[in-house]
Amino acid sequence: MESSRRNFLKIAGVSxxxxxxxxxxxxFASSEEKPESRGLRGVDALKATHWGMVIDTREFRSSADVxxxxxxxxxxxxxxxxxxxxxxxxxxxxxxxxxxxxDKVNKFLNTRVEHLPFPVLCNHCENAPCCRVCPTKATFKRxxxxxxxxxxxxxxxxxxxxxxCPFGARSFNFRDPxxxxxxxxxxxxxxxxxxxxKCNFCAERLAVGKMPACVQASNGAIAFGDLDDPKSKVRxxxxxxxxxxxxxxxxxxxxxxxxx
Amino acid sequence: MNDKGKIVTGLVIxxxxxxxxxxxxxxxxxxxxxxxxxxxxxxAKVCVAPAEYMRSEHMQLLDTWRDTVxxxxxxxxxxxxxxxxxxxxxxxxxxxxxxxxxFCDKCHDYASARPYCxxxxxxxxxxxx
Numbered sequence: 001m002e003s004s005r006r007n008f009l010k011i012a013g014v015s016x017x018x019x020x021x022x023x024x025x026x027x028f029a030s031s032e033e034k035p036e037s038r039g040l041r042g043v044d045a046l047k048a049t050h051w052g053m054v055i056d057t058r059e060f061r062s063s064a065d066v067x068x069x070x071x072x073x074x075x076x077x078x079x080x081x082x083x084x085x086x087x088x089x090x091x092x093x094x095x096x097x098x099x100x101x102x103d104k105v106n107k108f109l110n111t112r113v114e115h116l117p118f119p120v121l122c123n124h125c126e127n128a129p130c131c132r133v134c135p136t137k138a139t140f141k142r143x144x145x146x147x148x149x150x151x152x153x154x155x156x157x158x159x160x161x162x163x164x165c166p167f168g169a170r171s172f173n174f175r176d177p178x179x180x181x182x183x184x185x186x187x188x189x190x191x192x193x194x195x196x197x198k199c200n201f202c203a204e205r206l207a208v209g210k211m212p213a214c215v216q217a218s219n220g221a222i223a224f225g226d227l228d229d230p231k232s233k234v235r236x237x238x239x240x241x242x243x244x245x246x247x248x249x250x251x252x253x254x255x256x257x258x259x260x
Numbered sequence: 261m262n263d264k265g266k267i268v269t270g271l272v273i274x275x276x277x278x279x280x281x282x283x284x285x286x287x288x289x290x291x292x293x294x295x296x297x298x299x300x301x302x303x304a305k306v307c308v309a310p311a312e313y314m315r316s317e318h319m320q321l322l323d324t325w326r327d328t329v330x331x332x333x334x335x336x337x338x339x340x341x342x343x344x345x346x347x348x349x350x351x352x353x354x355x356x357x358x359x360x361x362x363f364c365d366k367c368h369d370y371a372s373a374r375p376y377c378x379x380x381x382x383x384x385x386x387x388x389x
Contacts, residue, residue: 039325039328039329039332039334039335039336039337039338039347040334040335040336040337040338040344041333041334041335041336042335042336045333045335140331142331142333144332144333145333149330149331151326151327151330151331152380153326184382186350186351186382187350187351189350189380189381189382190380190382191380192376192379192380203333207333207335208335
């Protein structure tokens with residue numbers, strides 16, 4: 001056979017297909033059932049399409065009413081207690097009205113509201129700026145239930161999210177948190193030096209049918225439920241009471257409402 | 261080829277130095293590690309997947325577990341014979357394999373693998389310190 005450019009290209013083409021066919025077929029054959037691809041949702045998991053929270057601040061008188069809530073959360077999630085303010089880690093904390101709602105401060109304020117400790121936490125915004133800036137998608141909005149979650153494995157500690165969050169809801173582990181834990185909850189991991197952390201709306205508790213730790217510790221002052229369900233407890237509370245949200249004018253659409 | 265002697269000597273020295281680590285460590289290879297099973301693990305007989313698979317692919321399994329748990333909110337793993345497991349390193353794996361030093365570390369040290377699982381995940385929840 002006389003060798004020509006045409007023949008050479010034909011043979012080259014056929015050989016290329018022959019060489020590449022095997023891995024493609026293998027990939028198709030193995031994609032059917034891999035042991036690791038089997039996962040189910042727990043039967044007792046609480047379900048919602050948009051988790052939200054309504055905090056009735058009329059139930060709070062002083063810090064003594066808010067502290068147990070903070071403690072419950074921090075205990076469950078192994079949040080360390082660092083004395084140095086610059087290294088502080090917080091998932092839920094107290095803020096006074098002026099700082100929590102800087103866009104709603106009147107010249108003359110009601111005395112109760114002015115000095116009331118407001119429990120503040122991650123707002124699990126609908127348009128969360130932290131998710132937009134995260135370069136590794138470590139922070140993401142879970143489509144199934146609207147929780148803004150963190151995958152600590154992926155966080156590279158760039159702290160873009162901390163700059164992006166208008167609520168200061170995120171803390172960075174400047175130090176290894178373990179030595180600063182009084183006691184550890186073995187059901188939940190700790191964090192390591194160099195990652196950011198924040199409230200996760202107790203996603204791990206919802207998955208086993210439990211309400212968030214703060215809700216349980218609040219004696220009914222905090223309600224939690226599905227904002228998409230008009231019959232849910234939170235929606236009923238929102239219908240009956242006038243509520244405010246933090247820095248609403250920024251358009252992040254927080255999922256945490258306050259009754260004042 | 262006037263410097264033949266020097267060149268050969270140089271080469272011999274070079275080869276001797278280069279192969280020194282091989283000579284020096286000859287016959288001193290660390291024995292293949294035999295991870296020990298706890299009583300609980302032995303009694304259970306089956307892991308979440310066949311032992312052979314777990315031996316070679318447990319890291320892929322754990323990697324998928326973390327994605328399905330964190331991102332898809334699916335926490336129950338259906339293992340062999342439709343047995344259900346909670347996808348959790350600290351609460352499922354370490355519940356049986358509670359002897360990290362004898363089990364995990366044995367092979368990891370041998371293979372010089374340094375996974376950072378234990379920086380966050382609690383390595384022995386049952387142990388009281």
